[in-house]
Amino acid sequence: MSKLPGNAGVSVLGDKSLEFYRDPVSFCRQRIEKHRSRVFLCRLLNRPTAFICSVQGMRELLCEKSNLFLKDPTDLMTNMYGDTVVTTNGEEACLLRLSLTSLFTGGCLESSNDYITSVCERCLKDLSLSGNPECVYSAFKHLGTELVLGLFLNVRAEEQPELYKEIVQLCTEHWHGLISAPVNVKVPLWSSGFSTALDARDKLMAIIKDKLENDTQGFVGSLRSLPLPDSSSASQHLLLFISALIPKALASLLTSFTLELSGNEQEKMRRRAIEDPDYLRGVLLEVQRLWPPFIGGRRIADQDSTLAGFHVPKGYGAVYISQSVHRDPEVFQQPDSFLPERWSGRNAGHEHFLCSFGSGARNCIGVKLTDVFLKEACMYLLKHYDWCLDPPSQDLEYKWLPVSRPANPPTISFTRLDPTRSDRSDTS
Template identity: 20%
Template sequence: MQETEIDLLFLFLFLSLLLILTVMLAFSIRLVFSGKDQLPPGRTGFPIVGETLEFMSMGRKGTPEKFFKERMAKYSPEVFKTSLIAEKTVVFCGASGNKFLFSNENKLVTSWWPRSIEKIFPSSTQTSTYEELLKMRNLLLRFLKPEALQKYVGTMDVVARSHLDTHWNNHKKVTVFPLAKNYTFTLACRLFLSVENPTQIARFSDPFHLLLAGVLSVPINFPGTRFNKAINATRTIRKELIRIIRQRTADLGAEIAIPGNDILSHMLITTDDNGQFMKEMDIADKIIGLLIAGHDTSSAAITFILKYLAEFPKVYDKVLQEVEELAMEKKGEDLLNWEDLKKMKYCWNVVNEVLRMVPPVQGTFREAVTDFTYAGFSIPKGWKLYWSANTTHKNPKYFSEPEKFEPSRFEGNGPIPFSHVPFGGGPRMCPGKEYARLEILVFMYNIVRRFKWEKVILDEKIVIDPMPRLAHGLPIRLHPH
């Protein structure tokens, strides 16, 4: 063979090999980027930290929806990947994403809590199997279902009236948020624990804001950090709760307390399948969780209701008209009842619009229990999944002019399913939804009948940290009717 022929042969073999490799590479790329193997688009940010700082920063600036809006526009309006609190995370977006996660609870996904919560509540996480969580949820539903709550409406009215008499009457100016927390915490203690003594309530009410601030913080346990303050606050609260638990146990033994009269008593007299009672520490941690859920979210909602009623006098006037018409139907100082609250339809539309504008719970995590695909992308087992109300509540696809405050959105059939999700959805929808509705409407009825008000700070900043609040707590000037 001549050199030219040899060169041509080698060139032919080289090109053939190159063609084969190209085909194999193309096939491999096709496999990687097929719906079966392709991860959702997005970026995971810096090592460990991920995009957590940006996520929190946008919340503290009062624009949490911006984090999601930017990534939905850049990557996908349905799903994108990121990294939050040191976890590989997939964010499900829109009503379809909410529906998928809510309807696949305990099938493809399960609840998941950040590591910070595991360290703050170690006893609860060690015992919180799916079966236990289910039992706890059934216990809550027993006390928080509409039929059970009907008998508590009068008590809520008594607490609201007493609260306003003590902390609002004869004041020209008040700061709403701490007073709203006082009302909702007092009510939760009374209904969950049968604790009414203000001094006793105050002993463990103050540390609660430190606890909540540290729940979704970076889990670094050094003095001065939010996480460290949350752990110390939990110890303080738990110590006081265990004292209450022991006293209640003694009262039940002496037949002073009524078994099952509140959630605490029921926990103390209920055994598991093996006939074992719950440990004091487990009861204390679960009660702490209930008190957080039973007052922090509602107090945030009440604060923003008063903010928007101050900003929109016409909305306030319609609320006042509705409650005055209801008051005219009652005799003298008769307490509110279940049927009364059912008539407060416009008030509830206002509440729903406030919850749309500023949802108290921004979103929650889930974990993939198996590999599955969604919207053509692969979701690996073990990845954390996040849904956020901000992907629908401020989305013009679901709510026209989303920045406009308009309670009439909720008249008639209201928004499309899975677009308005301030209480979550599916099997893990907040069991306290009806409880929150009642305590908020009772407060609205009483506050609007007594006062009109105006904001002291016209452009007070909204901060999400991790729940929404106004930077100065919403100071207002009161004008008694």
């Protein structure tokens, strides 16, 4: 057992939260180089914290020792969403997951396919119509929003446009307040972002409760019939599932996909992805590996333990950094290169080494639904368009918080494929 390299400094003065949140990737890269270790110590949120940037450390934290490292009960997510499958610990988390799993697997998952297909077609069919470059992140965020509100709340943009717009606006206010300072202040003509978020949450909860009381179809109808711990649990989970977080994560991955496969030089890769499902799977895994939508996650040590051979005392934080874990050279050769072939070669069967959506028993409950949606959306793009950056030279430097994407939203021009060419692809 070794001592964590680095130091936590003194309380408050030694805190590195601002530096970390300003640029988490550079923050970790510099310390990995300085300490020559992918696990190191720093002070985050005024708590001594082990930063985990290796596959081994991540697997121990989220899988083998997940019962020793718990979700923080004071976390902002808990304050904003209540006790959900994401925020609870121990037996409560297990029971919630057991109850909800049926909604994201088997027949329920299959029943979503037709709606996913229809949303992709409706939102993506006109990308080339204007003849102008598209801000793809915004277009894909709109696509993701239609998806989650239709699937989880039975509110579809084409059927209930006014209600749809109201919910989108409330979700946006809720999200922006969630990532602002948690200060609940109201004065005449002004209120804090956090206060606005709380108001938006109350309005969203009223809509959700009305849906749960009166809608017997789809996800809403199935959710209210589950054996959940109390009457508020279904509402809290629906609030989580329709939050702006999910569309932003989907938009992040689709944006990275289009950027990686952009331009004439990537035409061969696009055509191969249409014809070979295993290759498309490798492309999507590689997009997720290099450009994970979330920077990572945080736990608190419930007792003295170790991670990757380093001692982590009780009460310390432990943060896994997905971008760094995914570029661990011990596991991924040429870690900074986009190589879809690695997933049918050296890294075949290593999907569990990715942690974009967590890992182990507490991974994202909707990861299979996300996978179905991404494949459908990407296949639609591949079969119907060629695309390239427009203008060709753009600053594609990523920002990583709160959701990863280029800091300057990229614009892409789409060219509709010849229908006969598309038809041949459809039958291949």
